[in-house]
Amino acid sequence: MAPGHLPTTDRLRAVDAWWRAANYLTVGQIYLLDNPLLTRPIEPDDVKPRLLGHWGTSPALNLVYAHCNALIAETGREFLYVCGPGHGGPAMNANAWLEGTWNELYQDVDLQQFFRQFSFPGGIPSHAAPETPGSINEGGELGYSLSHAYGAALDNPDLVVACVVGDGEAETGPLSGSWQAHTFLDPVSDGAVLPILNLNGWKIANPTVLARIPDEDLTAYFRGLGYDPIVVDSRRVDDDPYAVHALFDGALRRALAAIDDIQAAARAQAERAAAGQPAGAAALRPRWPMIVLRTPKGWTGPKEVDGEQVEGTFRAHQVPLPAVREDEGHRAQLEEWMRSYRPEELFDADGHPVGIMTGIRPSGDARMSATPHGNGGRLRTALDRPPLEPYGVEAGSTASATGTLGPWLAALIERNASTFRLFGPDETISNKLDAVFDVTSRVWRARRAAGDEHLSARGRVTEVLSEHLLEGMLEGYVLTGRHGILNTYEAFAHIIDSMVGQYAKWLESSTDIDWRVPVSNLSILLSSHVWRQDHNGFSHQDPGFLDVVASKQQDLVRIKLPADANTLLAVAAHAMETTDRIEVIVAGKHPEPVFLSLDDAVAHAAAGLGVWDWAGTEQEVGRADVVLACAGDVPTVEAIAAADIIRRHAPGVGVRVLNVVDLLALGDPRKHEHPIPDEQYDALFLPGTPTVFAFHGYPTLVHQLTYRRNGHDDLHVHGFLEQGTTTSPFDMLMRNEMDRFALAHDALTRVDAEAHADLLAKLTEARDAARTHAYTKGEDHPALAGWEFAGWPQDEPATGGTGGDPGAGETEAAAPGN
CATH class of the missing domain: 3.40.50.970 (Thiamin diphosphate (ThDP)-binding fold, Pyr/PP domains)
Structure with missing residues (x-):
């Protein structure tokens, strides 16, 4: 037998x-x-x-x-x-x-x-x-x-x-x-x-x-x-x-x-049905x-x-x-x-x-202990990634970062119809990724009703209001050789803190096992983030998932904070290419300035961080008296705006603007392979020079990453201070000392408070006026809400970025209520 x-x-x-x-x-x-x-x-x-x-x-x-x-x-x-x-x-x-x-x-x-x-x-x-x-x-x-x-x-x-x-x-x-x-x-x-x-x-x-x-x-x-x-x-x-x-x-x-x-x-x-024959009705939800x-x-x-x-x-x-x-x-x-x-x-x-x-x-x-599905790297094939060029936006314009990413993801889904999926807890449209519904739909095998949108039996988007289920399905999909990304509100990524921690342990052990073949990255896109959740309030304002991820083995995790739409395209494309990592990307969905051309964004994302000469005054003054560092889209806007305030009203102060995309590049190179060497860090952050850092998350995270770096005592981090509520976007920044006025005030204070006493007073008045306007009118002053940067050199309009002032006459205390 x-x-x-x-x-x-x-x-x-x-x-x-x-x-x-x-x-x-x-x-x-x-x-x-x-x-x-x-x-x-x-x-x-x-x-x-x-x-x-x-x-x-x-x-x-x-x-x-x-x-x-x-x-x-x-x-x-x-x-x-x-x-x-x-x-x-x-x-x-x-x-x-x-x-x-x-x-x-x-x-x-x-x-x-x-x-x-x-x-x-x-x-x-x-x-x-x-x-x-x-x-x-x-x-x-x-x-x-x-x-x-x-x-x-x-x-x-x-x-x-x-x-x-x-x-x-x-x-x-x-x-x-x-x-x-x-x-x-x-x-x-x-x-x-x-x-x-x-x-x-x-x-x-x-x-x-x-x-x-x-x-x-x-x-x-x-x-x-x-x-x-x-x-x-x-x-x-x-x-x-x-x-x-x-x-x-x-x-x-x-x-x-x-x-x-x-x-x-x-x-x-x-x-x-594919042959055009009468197909009859099939059970949408078989038992x-x-x-x-x-x-x-x-x-x-x-x-x-x-x-x-x-x-x-x-x-x-x-x-x-x-x-x-x-x-x-x-x-x-x-x-x-x-x-x-x-x-x-x-x-x-x-x-x-x-x-x-x-x-x-x-x-x-055929053995269950030898199946390639249990060692998914054996089955993994590289994605057919669409080029970025058709999806990039012009530098100097305004665009939603996730709204820019959506069409690229749609093309990615079309090209990889059986190996890529998008997961999210009913937030794909809210997070401005709805362009994917031009080419696919949500998979749904239950009853449908009039008025339903974007539902089908074979969609490439899975949406259910359970972050645990979505994270687990993404992990199972990736571990068996495929690719995917989970998009979710930033604050509620905490629901899967422990799951992601367990997955990090799995990855760390797997990398030491010769027969485990690398699998695709576990990619998580956090949007609707802390600085633009002013409408939903305190419960929706929490960037602490970054602290959870950063506590893991840093050679196996990445935290990317793209400053604009083009940079998001660059980091997302890279995340879909590499293996055996947890990639966390934080990007806003609201229209924000586009600082970099697509080519510059790709280069900047590859470098992980770099000096933006066009945004500061270091070249004009001939020295850097202060470093304005930034990580995250909204913090970058405020840092560049703060630099522009100094350019206009304290032109003798040399400001270096340093943007960080790859947060963990700041870590300790003695403990991990990924962080930049001390020599490169020192050349960027200039130990001995005060650094005011506008950071997307909790300030302690930057301090934890850089505590062994030279000049750590010169580092002064602004971030989320757990001061949240339902308010206006700019008031949310002011509550947490993240606004341009606070950043400029801190920078000038650390350069020479006495010499800039008058300007410091005007900046304080400007903050007061901005708050008064919001509390009186119920919205931010148009000069703040619609701020545009006009500071890049006129002969290089597409290679710089934006940054600036509230446009309301800062020599008159920059008071938007005036």
Whole structure:
């Protein structure tokens, strides 16, 4: 009988053998240093001094894995296994060992070393980490498995993603939101996700909610979410393993048949429609199958330890026998437990699988631990990026940065119709990226109503009001070899702080693993930012996501603060090209001055930072008395306006304007590779010269990045001071000492306060007048709201930028109310 085509009885025997072998290997990783095949009684020195790992969830994970393998071997189906219960890391490792993938990727590792390395200094982690072949979901921080699974299924029409969701994980907010993801899954062009709820009833020390509600409520809950739940309950067969195998085999086959029916109907209809034939109506929101697998926690492990029930309770969660080295009784229980799997039937002398289980072992990339979808860099192809030139805007004009980016993204989507997606929480139009809807739509597989806009079954934009779900889908999409970008309001990126932190950890570990091929960047565009959320108020004003990202390994993250529309084009295009990084871009959506031509913007973005001679007076005066640095679009406008105030009213003061696009270039080159060398930093910031820095975010971030740089004591950062409300744009700046008057005042004070006392007083009066106008009229003075820079040299109108004054006669206190 050819492998994979076993009669039912033999197939279930093979599944049971695989399951027993995987369980044995799981226990061995948790407990053993030596004697991996129990060729002699277990001695104290065979046992690890620190017992780390989690047994409780593993038997169910191994059960699902064994049955999926049987179907892969039989049908040739393409599967990806997503392990939600991250504590099940030893189970995932065990199956990679049985499939032979472990020895291919980690050569010269025998079974004793395989056991020893688990949760051991210098070894591998306890979760389904990047070191685990086939994994795209570590699961240390719970809640992201299902969103990763759905992201992986997008644009992979032949893929089935078996996603095991822990019942504790199911209580998290991110996972609860992820059940909705099938609304954005197209059965024509996407693959399928098969959620499998591992309902073992317990967390660390508490029962799980879903395990304690009535069965009819449980199935009603999932039907209400749009699924067809198939229940496999080991209690109905007295937890008999072989009977459970038969139940789960039937459930898995029923689920796959349902998936096939859904996809076949949708694809046949699409083919008829493409051929111009009557297509009929297809289910917009098909009821996808899922499996509820109820088995005892720690199944097949010790039933009792020291007189207390373990199997089927929270006591099975981690290490059921905690004192094996010291306690002879525990040691005897461990040996009895491990021998119950009959390892002599399962392994050869080297610990490799033998016997009937090899009949359900897939080969090559068909193995779930070896699938290229679990190592997405193997599948990644470079994007066909449209040229930037047709989308650039003229320097000296005014443009929305994100409104300029939108048409370029539309062209990117057209050129990469199956490898690029845009994600956002109902903010694509709000963030002025709506040009993408000229070429695509939002994917939507639910009921539609009159008045709906930009909805279709196969759109390239995913919008749902769950940042967790979107971030997880983007991560799953990127980790399986594709490209995408998430756009969101800046303040609410904090919702995914922890997710992004976990992804940074994944990247950091991945870069040290030879066989992990680099994947596309995780790109996040933050718009509707702190300085232009004056209309929504304090709740929408928070640039602190940058602090979260900057705290990560700085060689793996980038923070880009483009000053204008052309620079945004340049940094966005670059983000779509590089790999293995988290790219965070902050750009406003409101019309702002365009400082640089497209060519200059590309060069400036590549450099990361640079002096803008045209915006300052250093060349005219012959020296720099003060550096006006800036990072971010609105801070750059205010810094250039402040420089222009000084140009007009203190012409003897030399001002250097220094713009920063790549924030982390300011960091410590002794700790990270990316920051600029000290020599370059000193040439730009001129230690010993006062620097007034207009920064987009919290001032402390710049100080943290530059604390070891020369001249740090000369650095005076203006940024968001947590002074927010619903007010006018310029009042928002004044509240946080970010306005041009405050910047010019600070700069002149640090150059020579006494010599410029009269001008300093006028600047204070100008601020007072601006506030009075806003508070009296309900809007900023037109000279501020409509400010334009006229300071660039007349013979170079397109190569400079803009900057300037409020246009209201600064010699008369620059009072816009006058």
